[in-house]
Amino acid sequence: MKIDKKIKSLPLTKSNPKTLESLFGRTDISPMWVADMDFAIAKPIQKALIKRITDSGFAYEYKPESFFKAQKDWYKKQYQLDLIRERILFSPTITTTIAVIIERFTLEGDGIITQPPVFMEFRDVIRKTKRKIVKNALKLVDDHYEIDFTDLEEKARSSQNKVLILCNPHNPVGRVWTKKELQKIISICKKNDILLISDEIHKDIVLFENQFTSVLSFAKDWDKIVVCTSEAKTFNIPGISDAMAIIPNENIHNSVKEIFNKYNLGRTNALTRVALETAYKEGESWLKKLIVTIEDNVHIIDKELRSNNSKIKLIKPEGTYQVWLDFRALFDDSKEMFNYITKNSGIGMNAGHWFGREGALFMRMNIATSSEKVKKAILSIIKAGNK
Numbered sequence: 001m002k003i004d005k006k007i008k009s010l011p012l013t014k015s016n017p018k019t020l021e022s023l024f025g026r027t028d029i030s031p032m033w034v035a036d037m038d039f040a041i042a043k044p045i046q047k048a049l050i051k052r053i054t055d056s057g058f059a060y061e062y063k064p065e066s067f068f069k070a071q072k073d074w075y076k077k078q079y080q081l082d083l084i085r086e087r088i089l090f091s092p093t094i095t096t097t098i099a100v101i102i103e104r105f106t107l108e109g110d111g112i113i114t115q116p117p118v119f120m121e122f123r124d125v126i127r128k129t130k131r132k133i134v135k136n137a138l139k140l141v142d143d144h145y146e147i148d149f150t151d152l153e154e155k156a157r158s159s160q161n162k163v164l165i166l167c168n169p170h171n172p173v174g175r176v177w178t179k180k181e182l183q184k185i186i187s188i189c190k191k192n193d194i195l196l197i198s199d200e201i202h203k204d205i206v207l208f209e210n211q212f213t214s215v216l217s218f219a220k221d222w223d224k225i226v227v228c229t230s231e232a233k234t235f236n237i238p239g240i241s242d243a244m245a246i247i248p249n250e251n252i253h254n255s256v257k258e259i260f261n262k263y264n265l266g267r268t269n270a271l272t273r274v275a276l277e278t279a280y281k282e283g284e285s286w287l288k289k290l291i292v293t294i295e296d297n298v299h300i301i302d303k304e305l306r307s308n309n310s311k312i313k314l315i316k317p318e319g320t321y322q323v324w325l326d327f328r329a330l331f332d333d334s335k336e337m338f339n340y341i342t343k344n345s346g347i348g349m350n351a352g353h354w355f356g357r358e359g360a361l362f363m364r365m366n367i368a369t370s371s372e373k374v375k376k377a378i379l380s381i382i383k384a385g386n387k
């Protein structure tokens with residue numbers, strides 16, 4: 001995969017000196033934290049964007065038939081799903097959608113179940129909407145994260161808890177939930193009348209022998225679900241992407257649509273439209289190469305940790321382009337670990353405890369970059385860990 005060398009000249013969040021200073025206490029750090037990629041975007045997308053900019057101006061646009069056809073074909077081919085156009089809504093970001101859903105279907109003080117360690121913006125949105133975070137923490141069993149179904153049943157049974165936010169594939173632990181696991185989740189939601197929000201933004205980056213299944217496949221059993229997704233991660237376009245809410249239940253869909261309309265959340269951005277339509281039509285071969293590159297990078301990390309007899313452990317990802325590194329054999333205190341490893345490696349990774357205290361003593365490393373950079377980074381981290 002080609003690295004985008006010019007990207008460094010942009011005002012990127014991941015290398016914003018103010019952000020680096022506040023997160024890592026220094027600015028001279030190699031940023032491997034925010035989940036975007038160092039790779040150049042797919043050529044067809046770049047070409048289509050250039051053509052769109054040179055051809056014409058930017059009056060108001062709508063998403064034409066060709067957009068929805070390309071999207072429908074992509075979802076059918078990639079996930080064997082028949083998208084129903086009338087059930088799709090667009091908003092600027094996934095977190096916007098989650099906030100709307102929570103406010104629409106729950107009351108202040110109601111419980112929202114999450115599965116930490118998990119994407120921190122779930123926690124932020126629950127707090128900002130004044131709901132209660134209810135934790136169904138994941139269990140780590142023999143280096144493999146699992147859902148604690150007994151605990152989930154218990155949390156779902158409480159009439160105060162109204163929503164479960166699932167992250168599939170799971171950020172940061174990299175699980176791609178199996179059909180069997182999803183079936184269990186669906187049956188718990190159905191039994192206890194829980195609205196299921198499934199964040200499937202990482203759906204396309206599925207590694208090795210694993211297979212992604214959307215909860216939409218179970219909509220016949222339980223349709224009180226909202227799938228939040230986008231192509232932002234897949235094609236490295238978070239700077240221009242919008243997000244989709246796929247809502248099979250007509251009443252829920254209409255109710256959410258009313259709010260989206262009220263705040264005018266679904267306006268079509270001309271560049272987003274072009275990028276997405278091209279990605280659906282011509283992005284597959286780029287995506288395939290990306291996955292091979294990410295798998296190679298996982299192997300590099302695994303090999304270096306083993307051959308250097310490091311006490312740092314890799315939790316092998318099934319999906320996403322992050323790896324979840326376990327420092328429990330080296331430290332007792334998560335903040336001390338984070339400060340020490342950051343200072344001595346010069347690599348800016350996400351501290352595990354940013355994803356909830358359940359992530360303490362772990363770090364998340366973004367590996368959507370060149371194999372040379374990944375190797376150099378993991379060697380620096382290993383060296384820092386040999387304290």
Ligand SMILES: Cc1ncc(COP(=O)(O)O)c(C=O)c1O
Pocket residue numbers: 035092093094095096119167171199201202230232238242243
């Ligand atoms: C699970 C998950 N959901 C959502 C997002 C961000 O999506 P958005 O920018 O559309 O809110 C991320 C970004 O890292 C993520 O990992």
